Amino acid sequence: MSNHHHDEEFRLNTPEFEQLNKKLERREFLTKTAMGLGAIAVGSLFGKSLFGKSGTAMAGSAGDTEQDILRAIPHFAPKAKRVVYLFMSGGPSQFELFDYKPKLATMAGQNLPDSVRKGQRLTGMSANQSSLPVVPSFFKFNQHGQSQTWMSELMPHTAQVVDDLCIVKSVFSEQINHDPAITFFQTGNQLPGRPSIxxxxSYGLGSDNNNLPTFIVLVSKNxxxxxxxxxRLWGNGFLPSKFQGVQFGSGKDPVLFLNNPEGYDGNDRKEMLDYLSKLNKLQNGAYGDPEVDARIAQYEMAYRMQTSVPEVMSTANEPNEAFEMYxxxxxxxxxxxxxxxxxxxxLEKDVKFLQLYHQGWDQHSSLPKGIAQQCKATDQAxxxxxxxxxQRGLLEDTLVIxxxxxxxxxxxxxxxxxxxxGRDHHPRCFTxxxxxxxxxxxxxYGETDDFSYNIVKDPVHVHDFHATLLHLMGIDHERLTYKFQGxxxxxxxxxxxxVKNILT
Structure with missing residues (x-):
């Protein structure tokens, strides 16, 4: 193990490194002449107009580069420094929670009028029903707070903070099935492959904490x-992989493969990572692949997280009052x-974007029992x-969704x-x-008709929601772009x- 004490100069001049350098030099000649030998052949046909002043092929810049875009952000003073998005996967019923429709009590069991449905698309689960019987909520509603907002009895704790909420009843989407709908909400497109919010x-704003990921995901086990x-719902899509979300678990290893293997004391961990980083930088110099930079950054982040994650994941020092409140x-x-x-x-550690997923809101049958269980598991927390x-002064610059x-x-x-x-999927209006x-x-904000089937005032599309979220973070949604496949x-x-009318 005495080799550990050799200096850096010796390491980078070993026969193995010299052989690797020779291979990379040959590859570098081909890769750094734009498109290799083909570019040289094309250049001989078109003359010097193809080349820049230095004589190397130009990369075809069109408009602002990604670096220009990032230097301009934030575009204006942000209202929010961080976001926590509580995503209720499955589609919560607005009837049982927020959108009070007392007139439905007189129509229970009657068929939904064609004048209300207007030929709108149904899912395959109810398209073949002989009738579409109207059903009012079985749960009581009451007005709460100084705002006198109507809230369901299923959410007594949320009712206590209703004066802090901006409730939007007129959200809509075109996606009627779960996978495309949730993909659309998380990425702005119904098809997989786009970057998540x-x-x-993370790409636009970077990190405020170098020891934790910018984007963290938590999935409820209950x-x-x-x-x-x-x-892929928290994936980076075509952005460099360093911008993907990192899922934290609840077991012994909150982040997989972060801890050292058994029997390894980790004393030379930093030395090994430095050595690996030099190899990666050597490769990056030859290929210019941004994923190499991403991999270097991920290794360095993982090293820092080995000390930061155990501390932030521990609730041992939380007072009993905190557990009682949650x-x-x-x-x-x-x-x-x-x-x-x-x-x-x-959020106290300035993680930029947190996403909590809680499944179980897809109640096609036994809705009263199912939604009551869901509210019991989520309302208080x-x-x-x-x-x-x-109470900690964080809400004024934290956006909760x-x-x-x-x-x-x-x-x-x-x-x-x-x-x-039970109730089927309905993307045309929800809360x-x-x-x-x-x-x-x-x-x-926003209003629906007496059947909560159509929006009658102030519609908010999913794209509008995304534009507003970015605006609150100081970003003009039309200017945050990334060039991919031309x-x-x-x-x-x-x-x-x-949606400016909901903003302070």
Missing amino acids: GSWL GQKDQPLYS GPDSRDPGTYAANCLLARKL TAALIKDLK WGGEFGRTVYSQGKLTANDY MWMAGAGVKPGIT RRFRLTDVEGKV
Whole structure:
């Protein structure tokens, strides 16, 4: 093991390195002449006009480079420094939670009028039903707070913070099935392969904490796994891999493969990483592949996370009052309540974008029982996170978002009984809420018709939601772009407008 004490000069002049350098020099000649020997042949045909002043082939710059784009961000003073997005996977019913429709009580069991449906698309699960019986919510609503906002009895804790919420009842999407709908919400496109919201923010804004990832994901272990979640939902798409979300778990190893293997004391870990970094930089100098830079950054981040993650993941020093506020589940790592408490700790460390996923909201049958269970698992902790951030002075520059991929239908899917019913997917209008940095507190925005089937005032498309989120972070959504396969892409594609009437 005496080789560990040899100096850097010796290391980089070993026969192995010399052989590697010779191979790379030959490859470098081919790769750094733009398109290799083919570029030289083309150059001989077109003359010097193809080449720049230095005599090397130009890369074909068109408009701003990615570096120019990033230097311009933020485009204006941001209202929010960080975001926590509580994603309720499966599609929570707006009827049972936020969108109070008392007139439906007189129409229970009647068929949904054609004048309301207007020929809109149905899923394959209810398209063949002989009738579409209207079903009012079985749960009571009451007005809460100074805003006198109507809230369901299923959310007594959220009702306590209703004056901090900006409830948007007029969100809509074109996607009627889970996978394209949730993919659309997370990436701005129904097809897989685009960067997620957190990846765009990580790319545009960078990190405020060098010891933790910019974009972290937590998935509840106590959510019913009715619809699958895929890691591509927090993936980097065509952005460099260093911008992907990092999922934290609740077990012995919160981040997979982060800890040293058994039997290894780690004393020479930094030395090994430095040596590996030199190899990677040698390769990067030959190929200019941005993924090599990403890999170097990931190794360095992993080394720093070995000390930072155990500290931030531990709740041993949290007072009993914190666990009581977030609820009994908060003592059980991996539950939604525990993840909300952990989210507050990560936000205190200036993690830029946190996404909490909680599955189980896809209630096609037995909805009253199912949604009551979901609210019991999430309501207290959600409200506690708002209260906790507020009392610590973090809510004023933290944006909190709550919502799913679509809403539910006014009609019952399948048989309607006296105490049981289900609701199908409905993307044409549903409810989300935001709280904290830059959004007006204690307001309700947008209106739906008496059947919560169509929007009658202030529609908010998913692209509008994304544009508004980026705006709050100081980003003009039309200017945050990335060139891929000859086209400049953005989170909002070619659409989206900022919903200015909900902003402070």
